[in-house]
Amino acid sequence: MTAYLIKSVSVVGAAPTDLLIRDGVVAEAGAGLTAPDATVLDGTGLVALPGLVDLHTHLREPGREDAETVESGSRAAALGGYTAVCAMANTSPVADTAGVVEQVWRLGREAGLVDVQPIGAVTVGLAGGQLAELGAMADSAARVRIFSDDGHCVADPKLMRRALEYVKAFDGVIAQHAEEPRLTEGAQMHEGEVSTRLGLTGWPAVAEEAIIARDVLLAEHVGSRLHVCHVSTAGSVEVLRHAKARGVKVTAEVTPHHLLLTDAKAETYDPVYKVNPPLRTATDVAALRAALAEGVIDIIATDHAPHAVEDKECEWAYARPGMLGLETALSIALDVLGPQWDLIAERMSRAPARIAGLDGHGADPAPGVPANLTLVDPAARRTIEPAELASRSRNTPYARMALPGRIVATFLRGEPTVLDGKATK
Numbered sequence: 361m362t363a364y365l366i367k368s369v370s371v372v373g374a375a376p377t378d379l380l381i382r383d384g385v386v387a388e389a390g391a392g393l394t395a396p397d398a399t400v401l402d403g404t405g406l407v408a409l410p411g412l413v414d415l416h417t418h419l420r421e422p423g424r425e426d427a428e429t430v431e432s433g434s435r436a437a438a439l440g441g442y443t444a445v446c447a448m449a450n451t452s453p454v455a456d457t458a459g460v461v462e463q464v465w466r467l468g469r470e471a472g473l474v475d476v477q478p479i480g481a482v483t484v485g486l487a488g489g490q491l492a493e494l495g496a497m498a499d500s501a502a503r504v505r506i507f508s509d510d511g512h513c514v515a516d517p518k519l520m521r522r523a524l525e526y527v528k529a530f531d532g533v534i535a536q537h538a539e540e541p542r543l544t545e546g547a548q549m550h551e552g553e554v555s556t557r558l559g560l561t562g563w564p565a566v567a568e569e570a571i572i573a574r575d576v577l578l579a580e581h582v583g584s585r586l587h588v589c590h591v592s593t594a595g596s597v598e599v600l601r602h603a604k605a606r607g608v609k610v611t612a613e614v615t616p617h618h619l620l621l622t623d624a625k626a627e628t629y630d631p632v633y634k635v636n637p638p639l640r641t642a643t644d645v646a647a648l649r650a651a652l653a654e655g656v657i658d659i660i661a662t663d664h665a666p667h668a669v670e671d672k673e674c675e676w677a678y679a680r681p682g683m684l685g686l687e688t689a690l691s692i693a694l695d696v697l698g699p700q701w702d703l704i705a706e707r708m709s710r711a712p713a714r715i716a717g718l719d720g721h722g723a724d725p726a727p728g729v730p731a732n733l734t735l736v737d738p739a740a741r742r743t744i745e746p747a748e749l750a751s752r753s754r755n756t757p758y759a760r761m762a763l764p765g766r767i768v769a770t771f772l773r774g775e776p777t778v779l780d781g782k783a784t785k
């Protein structure tokens with residue numbers, strides 16, 4: 361195994377130092393390190409972060425390998441600075457059995473670019489009618505700890521209660537896609553001034569807020585862990601703030617796109633901006649940014665949702681919801697938060713690793729720590745060219761935008777998955 365000596369790198373924003381990576385761990389850290397056998401990388405001007413961890417990735421395999429595979433999504437993740445991703449269960453077949461989660465987990469190991477941690481479905485076929493085999497998935501080789509029907513809400517309160525109770529046995533967590541389905545029938549975008557003007561059916565903020573309010577009460581009642589996917593409204597932030605103040609075991613994520621874009625984008629009628637939950641108003645964006653800074657929202661998760669051309673380049677009403685995210689998330693975080701490296705490390709690596717229970721991830725580079733880390737050049741700007749993305753899909757909302765920050769290298773247990781901004785395999 362090649363050793364790497366990274367010279368003069370800022371670890372999470374601190375004064376420059378050297379890092380020696382050997383045998384899968386950070387072997388040494390300090391000024392003036394030498395190692396004759398090591399490959400030397402110049403870290404001048406670069407920031408080392410603990411490898412990013414994405415709690416919400418759609419890898420589409422099995423079933424829609426034309427849109428993404430475990431391997432292509434893993435490569436996109438490594439290029440985005442990630443060392444671990446949690447793969448959502450809305451595949452075909454659905455990841456609702458030990459067999460499917462083990463398949464995804466094995467494919468991740470074979471690709472070897474990031475650790476792929478499968479998420480199991482809460483209900484059979486994501487149909488919301490009957491609990492899936494949560495215990496069998498937890499006991500499988502994939503050791504599933506996060507369960508989600510993402511794409512669908514676990515709308516039945518009794519099933520949601522049972523699921524929350526069930527996962528307590530193995531310290532699992534239910535990640536809820538908060539959307540009261542009766543309030544979003546036919547919805548195409550955020551319900552508000554823009555939807556009224558465009559004549560499109562609206563997805564009201566209350567459809568999200570009502571489910572979060574219900575679920576935090578259920579989680580409190582049964583003393584279990586709830587994670588709220590892709591929080592998108594100012595009202596949801598208030599519900600979460602209240603729940604956290606009461607001591608409810610709830611965590612929440614926000615996506616890069618909900619931190620940057622608004623429903624005004626729908627005026628273009630370009631379905632690349634169609635997403636679930638929908639892009640909201642500038643007031644919501646401001647509330648989400650404040651909540652992320654404050655910690656009411658715990659993490660940034662990408663909701664990387666690749667879609668084939670025919671599912672996106674069509675009329676708005678027929679387009680699938682979802683956007684790419686893995687290869688641009690760190691840049692959007694840098695744009696939104698500025699160079700607050702400790703906050704970025706917390707929201708994009710340490711906290712998601714804790715929530716997912718991913719050992720070996722989410723620890724700042726220091727002697728003895730597994731060498732899961734990424735090197736960022738914050739001074740670089742790059743223009744996003746969809747054709748150059750590693751994802752099999754092209755549905756990025758940032759096409760031709762110049763974004764700050766570039767991932768120079770990513771290491772997974774001491775092996776480079778990205779060097780010089782390029783995937784190593």
Ligand SMILES: NC(=O)N[C@@H](CC(=O)O)C(=O)O
Binds near residue numbers: 418636680
């Ligand atoms: N977030 C999205 O817009 N899409 C997700 C599922 C979903 O949440 O609808 C997808 O799987 O494409």
